[in-house]
Amino acid sequence: MSTLEIKDLHVSIDTEQGTKEILKGVSLTIRTGETHAIMGPNGSGKSTLASTIAGHPRYNVTSGTITLDGEDVLAMSVDHRARAGLFLAMQYPVEVPGVSMTNFLRTAKTALDGEAPKLRTWTKDVKAAMAQLRIDADFTQRNVNEGFSGGEKKRVEILQLELFKPKFAILDETDSGLDVDALKVVSEGVNRAHAEGNMGTLLITHYTRILRYIKPDFVHVFVDGQVVEEGGPELADRLEDEGYDRYATGAGAATIAAASAAAQA
Amino acid sequence: MTDITTEKARIGAPSAQPFINGFTEEGESLSPLNAAESKSPLAGEAVKRHSHGGGVGVPDSSRAGRLTSYKLADFKPLTGMEEDWRFTPLKRLRGLHTEVLNGAAPSVSVTAPDSVRVETVGRDDSRIGSAAIPEDRVSANAWENFAEATVLTVPSEVQVDGEVSVLLTGQGTEASAQHVVIVAEKFSKSVVVLDHQGTAVVSENVEIVVEDGAQLTVISLQEWNDDAVHASSQQVKLGRDAKFKHIVVSLGGDLVRVTPSARFTAPGAEVELFGLYFADAGQHLEQRLFVDHAVANCKSNVLYKGALQGRNAHTVWVGDVLIRKEAEGTDTYEANRNLVLTDGARADSVPNLEIETGLIAGAGHASATGRFDDQHLFYLMARGIPEEVARRLVVRGFLHEIIQKINVPAIEERLTEAVERELAATNH
Numbered sequence: 001m002s003t004l005e006i007k008d009l010h011v012s013i014d015t016e017q018g019t020k021e022i023l024k025g026v027s028l029t030i031r032t033g034e035t036h037a038i039m040g041p042n043g044s045g046k047s048t049l050a051s052t053i054a055g056h057p058r059y060n061v062t063s064g065t066i067t068l069d070g071e072d073v074l075a076m077s078v079d080h081r082a083r084a085g086l087f088l089a090m091q092y093p094v095e096v097p098g099v100s101m102t103n104f105l106r107t108a109k110t111a112l113d114g115e116a117p118k119l120r121t122w123t124k125d126v127k128a129a130m131a132q133l134r135i136d137a138d139f140t141q142r143n144v145n146e147g148f149s150g151g152e153k154k155r156v157e158i159l160q161l162e163l164f165k166p167k168f169a170i171l172d173e174t175d176s177g178l179d180v181d182a183l184k185v186v187s188e189g190v191n192r193a194h195a196e197g198n199m200g201t202l203l204i205t206h207y208t209r210i211l212r213y214i215k216p217d218f219v220h221v222f223v224d225g226q227v228v229e230e231g232g233p234e235l236a237d238r239l240e241d242e243g244y245d246r247y248a249t250g251a252g253a254a255t256i257a258a259a260s261a262a263a264q265a
Numbered sequence: 266m267t268d269i270t271t272e273k274a275r276i277g278a279p280s281a282q283p284f285i286n287g288f289t290e291e292g293e294s295l296s297p298l299n300a301a302e303s304k305s306p307l308a309g310e311a312v313k314r315h316s317h318g319g320g321v322g323v324p325d326s327s328r329a330g331r332l333t334s335y336k337l338a339d340f341k342p343l344t345g346m347e348e349d350w351r352f353t354p355l356k357r358l359r360g361l362h363t364e365v366l367n368g369a370a371p372s373v374s375v376t377a378p379d380s381v382r383v384e385t386v387g388r389d390d391s392r393i394g395s396a397a398i399p400e401d402r403v404s405a406n407a408w409e410n411f412a413e414a415t416v417l418t419v420p421s422e423v424q425v426d427g428e429v430s431v432l433l434t435g436q437g438t439e440a441s442a443q444h445v446v447i448v449a450e451k452f453s454k455s456v457v458v459l460d461h462q463g464t465a466v467v468s469e470n471v472e473i474v475v476e477d478g479a480q481l482t483v484i485s486l487q488e489w490n491d492d493a494v495h496a497s498s499q500q501v502k503l504g505r506d507a508k509f510k511h512i513v514v515s516l517g518g519d520l521v522r523v524t525p526s527a528r529f530t531a532p533g534a535e536v537e538l539f540g541l542y543f544a545d546a547g548q549h550l551e552q553r554l555f556v557d558h559a560v561a562n563c564k565s566n567v568l569y570k571g572a573l574q575g576r577n578a579h580t581v582w583v584g585d586v587l588i589r590k591e592a593e594g595t596d597t598y599e600a601n602r603n604l605v606l607t608d609g610a611r612a613d614s615v616p617n618l619e620i621e622t623g624l625i626a627g628a629g630h631a632s633a634t635g636r637f638d639d640q641h642l643f644y645l646m647a648r649g650i651p652e653e654v655a656r657r658l659v660v661r662g663f664l665h666e667i668i669q670k671i672n673v674p675a676i677e678e679r680l681t682e683a684v685e686r687e688l689a690a691t692n693h
Contacts, residue, residue, distance in 0.1 A: 054647050057639065082649035094644040098662020107658060108648035143662070144644075160648065 002069050002085065002167045004030045004053075004200060009064035011045075011052050011225075022048045024225040025064070028202075030168060035194065035201040037211060037236060040222030041244040046204045047091055049222075050172040053202075054088035055081050068167070083112055085167030089157040089174050096144035101156070102126075104144045105163060112164055129162045133189050150177040158189035169193065170202045175210035187213030208240040223247045327619055328555060328585040333398045337409045340402035349401055352581040352613055354549060357520045359466045359494045360440040361403045366410035368439025371465045373415045377429040381455070382418040392416055392446050396472035397500035400526065400555075404498040407442035407468035414444035417457060419481070425455040428484075428673050435465025435493055443469040449481035451504075456482040456673060464490045469497040477504035477531070483511050484671060488683065489518035496522045503563075505531035512671055513540040513569075515550045516683055526555040529592075532562040539568050540582075541667040541680075543687045544610065546575025553583040556599070558592035567599035570667050572660055572687070573610035582632075583615045588625060596626040603634040604663050606656075657688050 011023035022045045030036050040046050052059045053066060055078040066073040068084055076084060096104070105126060110116045117125075130137065133155045145153050154174050161169050171190065175183055187210060193199055194214075203214060211233070219235040220227045221244075228247055229235065331349070332339065343362045345355045355362060375383045386392070393414060399405035419425060433443070447457055459471065475481045487495060495518055501509055515521045527536045542550045556565045571580045582601045603612035616630035637656060645655035664684055671677050 056643055077652070078643060078646035079649050079651050079655075082647055088647055090644070090647075094640045096641050096644060096659065096662065098665050099645075099658050100662075103658070104645070104648075107654065108645075108650055111651060111654065112649040164648070 002032045002200065003067075004073075004086075004168045004202075005065075005067045006049075006053075007065045007067075009049075009052070009066065010062045011048055011059050012062055013048075013058055013060065019060075021062070022059075022225050023052070026225070026227060028220065028227070030200040030202055032167065032198060032200050034218065035203060035214060035216045036218045036220060037203045037205060037216035038220050038222055039205055039208070039236065039239055041247075042206065044222040045225040046206075046222050047172050048225075050088055050091075050170045050202070050204055053081075053086060053170055054078065079111065082166075083114075087161055087164060087166035087169045089154075089161055089169065089171045091172040091174075091176065093145045093148075093153040093157055095146045095148075097146055099144050100140070101142055101144055102140040105140075105160070108160070109163065125163065129159055132192070133159050133162075134185055135159060151179065151182040154178060154186055155182065155189075158186050158193075162189055162193050165193070165196070166199060168200045168202065170204070172204050173206060174203075175205055175207060183210060184213060190214055208236050211236045221247065328557075328587050328617065329589070329619075331400055333400050334405060335394065335398060335408055337402065337405045340399075340405050343402055349553065349583075352579075352583075353522060353551060354520065357494065357549065358403070358496070359438065361466065361468045361494065361496055362406065364440045366406055366440050366442035366468060368441035368466065369436035370412070370441040370443045371433040371435045371461070371463065371467055373445075374432040374434070375415070375417065375429065376432075377417070378425055378427065380420065380423045381425060381429050382416075382420065384416045384418075386414050386416050388412075388414070390414065390416065392448065392472075393444070394472070395446070395448075396474045396502040396528075397470055397498065397526075399470070399498065400500075400524065401498070403468045403496045403522075404470055404524070407444070407470050407496075407498075410442040411444040411470070412442075414446055416446040416448070418448045419450060419453040419455040419479075421450040421476075422452045423450075423455075424453065428456040428458050428676075430458045430460060432460045432462065433465075435461075435463030435467065435489065438464060438466050438492065440466045441468075443467050444472075445469070446472045446474075447481070447483065448474045449476060449479040449507075451476045452478040454480045456484070458673070458676065459483065459485045461485070461487045461489055461493075461495065464493050466494045467496075469495065471497060471499040473499065473501040473509070475501060475503045475507040475509045475534075478506045479504070480508040481510070482672075483509075484673070484676065485511075485513050485523065486676070486680075487513075487515040487518055487521045487523070489521065491517065491519060493518040494520045496524075498524045498526070500526040500528070501536070502528050502530055503534040503536065506533040507531075508535045510537045510670075511539065512667070513538075513542075513552060514667075514680060515540075515542040515552070516687065518548070518550075520549045520551075522549075522551040522553075524553045524555075526557065527565065528557045529560050529563040532560050532594075535564040537566045537670075539667050539670050540570070541664055542569070542571040542580055543664070543684060544571065544573045544575075544578035544580045545687065545690060546609075547577050549579045549581075551581040553581070553585070555585045556587070556597065558586070558588045558595045558597065561592055562594040563592065564595075565597045565599075567597075568602075568667070569600075570602045570604075570664060571612060572604045572606060572664060573612055574606040574687075574690075576609035578610040579613075580611075581613045583613075583617070584630065585617045585619075586628070586630065587619045588621060588628060590621040593622055593624040594626055595622075595628065598627065598629045598631075600631040602632075602663070604660060605634065605636050606660065657685075660684075660688055
């Protein structure tokens, strides 16, 4: 049983106009076996949260903490975080020219486990996982993400999720840009990984569509760098019907924040 | 975390290192050469009088107007301001442009199947001058001074199994001249490797004839010792439907300057020019190529990739592609990619495309010089791969694109190892 705990996290980025605060005090606790959905309109800071957990250098944590089973995640390098058990399925997976998928997967697995995987079982595992995600076998010969379609890139992210077996998976808008068939395939992959019982999931999404296939235990609504409302799966249904309009910033924001504080109390 | 933050701080920030000596922030000392009133030998009137490639009516700035001559005297002494020398540190040429090149030339040892004719011939051999004419002073100096030439001939319709290996071993630091002629006769198929090793100060002319329907690959490896200076003009003349692949690999040497030129003489021919270079601290690796589309329906594809690391590592890539008026149906693409691994290194990249007819199949050029990409690094590190391993993975991948075009397993292996050694040198 592991716990990923985010406490009062403030994050800013440097822009040409100066420093801009994106996360304004986010607190969140995820345990093994739980699926948390983070939903919110564009620009609300959802992806910033994902990237910050993974350690992307663009984001500066100005205050707050992230701990994994009590260990200070913010003090860890990017690779160290991954080895500690954090996995970020990226919204825009990067093409890495010249590095074949085979080489990449094996190198990563070796780094994560601290020893090279047994070649025979590893090859078999990769093949099987690829088949389940309906990824063509010849992808292993291709360079990492190079020339992959949007859907293929997302499936390859989930392939890594299944092969690397992290303690916590952060899925950053994995559903965006997927057609229904691909969405199902990807969701099944996440559910398989989840079903092994050793993983907590943070699912970041703009749409409720993916929540038909991946059932969240908790839903957090993100607006303007803060969680403005939290609840169970029923909150997602409500968002599907009503959209994010009722969280429109301005005069209403304070009211909502107060209401949400009251709800938490 | 600290590692990657440091990396980030460097991105886009002006280098803290001073610029390379002799270079302004903007780059080389700009040449006044093409100014209309220039009296330089490579521009204006002088070109009109001497040029064998261009002539009256060719604009001074066109590659077609470049002076070519077998006579050293036709080329004025170099000042470093010339268009084609502006990036080269002349002081480090060790006399290749000023001395009589009578030092001992690198020894030549050829390993070839019996089907290939190997000869050592004198200056008066009829094949001398069959494909090349010097395009600069250093090349003309070698032409004037070489004592004997090595001629390799792949006879008509012969398909050579395995590669023809030419080992050129430097004999010391006295300025010398070398001459090699490679003739791929009609419908032959072969691979020739020019393997440059040891210590030499040498200007080399390599003439390559690819006759009608022949297929030839020439791989030129520069794995010199650290003190070597090498200028190599490698010129190819292509017949009808000929196919030529050229791979230049420069890893070792203090100053290496390779200038490949490809000339089409009949339609249907195809050239692929590839290059790989890895410059360490203080090394100057330069490549200037010229593809002359003088006839219709020929194809050319150029890709050079380079990595740089260390203080004053300097690479230069200049790609001149000329599509003449007659060259309708031309299909050409040239690209150069550089990966700068550390501060204090400098990559110059100049793709030049001249197009004199619109009736072509395609023409493109591209150049990109980047630092080791933070996004690549982040992606790989986010999968648990330590920074150093990620860096190697990417550089290896970056250069492997060229290595895998070689198709000679033994050489691919050797170069992969050489690249690993270069990478290992980054770690301290």
